[in-house]
Structures are given as C-alpha cells and as structure tokens.
Amino acid sequence: MTFSKTSQPELPPTRSRVLVVDDDRLIRTLIREFLTREGYEIVTVENCRQALEVLEEEKNEFKFLVTDWELPDGSGIDLIRHVRHVVSSHYMYIVMATSHGNRENLTQALNAGADDFLAKPIDRGELVARMRSGQRILALETRLTHLANSDPLTSLPTRRVFEEMVSKEWSRSRRHRLPLSFVIFDIDYFKRINDVHGHVSGDQVLREIGRILSDSVRKSDIICRYGGEEFCAVLPETSSAQACIWAENLRKRIAETEIILDSAVVNVTTSFGIVEAMAEMEELDDLIEIADQCLIEAKQKGRNQVVS
Ligand code: GH3
Ligand code: MG
Ligand code: MG
Ligand code: MG
Ligand code: MG
Numbered sequence: 001m002t003f004s005k006t007s008q009p010e011l012p013p014t015r016s017r018v019l020v021v022d023d024d025r026l027i028r029t030l031i032r033e034f035l036t037r038e039g040y041e042i043v044t045v046e047n048c049r050q051a052l053e054v055l056e057e058e059k060n061e062f063k064f065l066v067t068d069w070e071l072p073d074g075s076g077i078d079l080i081r082h083v084r085h086v087v088s089s090h091y092m093y094i095v096m097a098t099s100h101g102n103r104e105n106l107t108q109a110l111n112a113g114a115d116d117f118l119a120k121p122i123d124r125g126e127l128v129a130r131m132r133s134g135q136r137i138l139a140l141e142t143r144l145t146h147l148a149n150s151d152p153l154t155s156l157p158t159r160r161v162f163e164e165m166v167s168k169e170w171s172r173s174r175r176h177r178l179p180l181s182f183v184i185f186d187i188d189y190f191k192r193i194n195d196v197h198g199h200v201s202g203d204q205v206l207r208e209i210g211r212i213l214s215d216s217v218r219k220s221d222i223i224c225r226y227g228g229e230e231f232c233a234v235l236p237e238t239s240s241a242q243a244c245i246w247a248e249n250l251r252k253r254i255a256e257t258e259i260i261l262d263s264a265v266v267n268v269t270t271s272f273g274i275v276e277a278m279a280e281m282e283e284l285d286d287l288i289e290i291a292d293q294c295l296i297e298a299k300q301k302g303r304n305q306v307v308s
Contacts, residue, residue, distance in 0.1 A: 016063040016135070020044045021051045021079065022097070023072050027122065031066060031097075034124045035131065040064075048074040055083065062092060063138055064131065066118070069098035069105070077112045084113035091141045093134035097122065151225045153203055154210030162224035166234045166284055169222060170277060173236060180236050181243035182287040184295055185250075185272040187229040188303040193266065201261040205268060208259045216250050240276035240308050247272045247306045255304060269304035271295055276308075 018040050020031050028044040035042055043062075045051050048071050055062065065083060067076040080094055096109040099120040106117050115137070116130050149161045157165070173180040187193075187209065194202040206229060213223055213231055222234040235243050255269050273295030275287055298307040 015039060015041055016138070017041045017043065017061050018064040018066060018131075019051065019054060019062045020066045021046075021048070021071065021076065022066075022068040023047060023070075024068070027068070027097070027120070030122055031127065034122075034127050038128055038131070040131070047072045048079050051079060052082070055087065063090075064093050064095065064134060066095045066097055069096060069100055069109075077108060080109070080112045080114055090145075091138065093138055095130060095134070151210075154207055154225050156210050156214065156223055156225045156231075159224055159226055162222060162226075162232065162234075163284060165222045169234060169236050170284070173277065174279075178237045179239045180234065180277045181238045181240050181274060182277065182291050183233040183235065183243055183247055183272060183274050184226065184288065184291045185231055185247070185270045186295060186299075188269045188271055188299075190229040190268070193268065197261055197264060197266070201263070201266075204261055205259055205266070208257065209254060209268070209270070212254055212257060213250070216246075216253065240274055243274050243276070244306055244308050247274060251304065251306055271298035271303045272306040273298060274306065274308035 018031075018035055020028055020042060022028050022031075022044070023046050028046075032042045032044060043054060045054055051065075051067070065080075067079055069076045071079070076096060076098070080096065083092060083094065093116075094114045095116045095118050096114040097118040097120060098105065098109075101117065101119040109117055115134065118127060118130055149158055150156065151158055170180060172178075187205070190202065190205070193205055206225070209229075209231065210225060213233070217223055217233060217235075220236050222236075224232050226232040235246065238246070251270055251272060255267060258265050258267060273291040273293065275290040275294065277287060281287060294307040298305050301307070
C-alpha cells in the first residue's frame with residue numbers, strides 16, 4: 001500500500017480569533033507572535049477575571065482558548081470548566097498550556113474540558129501543529145452545523161432555524177418597539193414546470209429562486225424555504241408598506257429572470273402575502289396565518305402580485 005506524501009491537508013486561510021490567558025508576559029508575546037504569523041487573530045489577557053470579561057463581551061467570536069494552569073486569581077482548570085458551561089453557541093477549542101505536564105495533570109485538564117495540552121517552554125512548531133489539529137475539528141463542526149441547518153436544495157436556512165431566529169428577532173423588535181414584517185411567497189403554477197420539464201428542472205428553478213431571494217435581502221433579514229415551493233422572509237425594522245415595496249421589487253426581479261434549464265429557458269412568477277407584526281399577535285403561527293390569507297387572495301386575484 002502506498003500513502004500520499006502530503007500528510008497535512010491544505011487548510012483554508014484562517015482569521016480565527018484566539019484568546020490567550022497567561023500571567024507571564026513573555027509567553028503572551030511568544031504565542032501572539034507565533035500565531036499572528038499563521039493568520040490567527042490574538043487577544044491576550046493576564047488572569048481569569050479578564051478572560052471572563054472578554055468572553056462575556058465577545059463570546060461568539062473566539063474559536064480557540066489557550067490558557068495557563070496557574071493564574072494570579074484562580075486556576076486554568078476552573079476557567080475551562082466555566083467556559084464549557086457558558087459558551088454553548090459554538091464549539092471552542094481549548095488548549096491547556098503548562099509546565100506541569102505530567103500524566104495526572106494532563107488527565108485532569110482533559111477531564112475539565114480541554115481538548116489538548118501544550119508543554120512549556122512553548123515550541124513554535126508544536127503550538128502551530130496543535131492549533132492545526134484544532135482547526136480540523138472546528139472545520140468539521142462548521143460543516144456539520146451547515147448541513148444540519150440548511151435546506152440541501154437551496155442552501156437557505158431550514159424552517160427550524162428560521163423559526164428560532166425569527167423568535168429572537170421578534171422579541172427584540174417588541175422590546176425596542178420596532179416594526180417587523182413577515183413575507184411569504186409561492187411560485188405560480190409550479191406544478192406545470194415539473195410536469196412539462198421534469199422534476200430535476202423544477203429543482204433548478206427552486207435553486208434559482210432561492211439564490212435571487214438571498215441576493216435581495218439585507219444581512220439582518222431572515223429567510224428560508226418554508227415548504228415545497230414556498231419561501232419566507234422576516235424583515236426587521238420594516239413596516240408593511242416598506243415590505244410591500246421590497247416584495248414588489250423581488251416579484252419583478254423573479255418575473256424578469258430567464259431561468260436556464262437543461263432543455264429550455266423559462267420564466268416563473270410568484271405571489272406574495274405580507275403582514276406586519278402587531279402587539280396582539282403572540283406566535284409566529286399568527287403571522288403565518290394572516291400572511292397565508294393574503295397569499296391566497298393574491299392567487300385568487302390572478303397571481304404574480306403582492307397582497308398585504
Ligand atoms: P399555484 O399557482 O396555485 O401555487 O400552483 P402550483 O402548481 O404552484 O401549486 P401546487 O401546490 O399545486 O403545486 C406545487 C408543486 O410543487 C407540487 C410539488 O410536486 C412541487 N414541489 C414541491 N417540492 C418540490 C421540490 O423540492 N422539487 C420539485 N421539483 N418540485 C417540488
Ligand atoms: Mg501562570
Ligand atoms: Mg405554487
Ligand atoms: Mg398551491
Ligand atoms: Mg404552494
């Protein structure tokens with residue numbers, strides 16, 4: 001059997017942020033130098049208190065934590081335990097760096113939640129290699145999260161993720177008394193596309209509509225493929241009048257797009273239902289129900305239009 005010579009797969013360039021916790025200034029400087037050269041973004045702190053402050057503020061930003069064992073105001077072990085407890089939004093790769101590298105300590109650090117162990121004095125090659133091993137785990141996690149959270153056909157967020165995000169955004173809008181609009185749209189006579197051009201072409205049309213939708217929203221808007229040929233958008237800080245203008249533009253853009261299939265070029269139209277969230281509405285289902293009524297009306301009035 002022959003093995004490929006390149007043992008390290010090429011990793012994408014990274015701007016991953018690393019939190020380094022060590023009371024020794026020389027160590028902090030060394031790690032910063034070694035890892036900055038590799039493209040990492042380094043934040044250094046001297047003790048547990050500062051580490052917690054930084055994590056609290058920018059919890060979601062750090063992909064790595066490299067911590068010392070003995071810190072002026074506590075132990076790295078407790079810090080790791082705490083971080084594992086509070087950071088649940090993503091996986092943080094944790095490396096314990098210490099000169100107490102005996103087997104017992106190693107076991108204790110791993111049991112507390114560390115992923116890896118780095119012996120002091122710090123060797124550049126070893127540090128970089130251990131970080132790279134962490135990158136592999138994190139890349140896998142990112143891929144799995146994407147797979148679990150996105151519709152395989154259009155890559156839009158799934159309905160479950162959409163509902164979670166909408167619920168958070170809706171609470172925020174209520175707190176700040178900001179408008180929020182819900183838009184649902186459905187492809188007109190989509191069954192015909194499948195019947196005339198086949199299911200694969202139907203899928204191509206859905207992908208193209210998903211792409212146009214993604215391309216038509218702001219970062220703060222929340223979108224998904226809601227069902228077979230139905231899509232949704234939640235537009236924060238947007239009144240129903242503003243949402244109608246947005247939907248009208250999207251409707252036109254879709255109608256004007258020539259979708260190139262394997263055997264033909266087609267145009268499709270879409271019908272829209274829009275509702276603005278009101279104080280008396282309590283659940284997403286209330287919004288969907290009213291928007292759905294508007295969508296049905298748009299269909300009855302002849303399709304290819306927006307009803308609010
Ligand atoms: P209307 O204008 O009233 O919306 O008519 P329509 O034909 O679009 O609506 P209908 O609900 O009768 O048909 C929707 C079709 O969408 C039927 C279903 O087979 C198709 N569909 C649902 N999901 C998919 C999918 O993932 N891929 C493909 N190719 N077709 C799908
Ligand atoms: Mg120390
Ligand atoms: Mg339809
Ligand atoms: Mg229908
Ligand atoms: Mg439908």
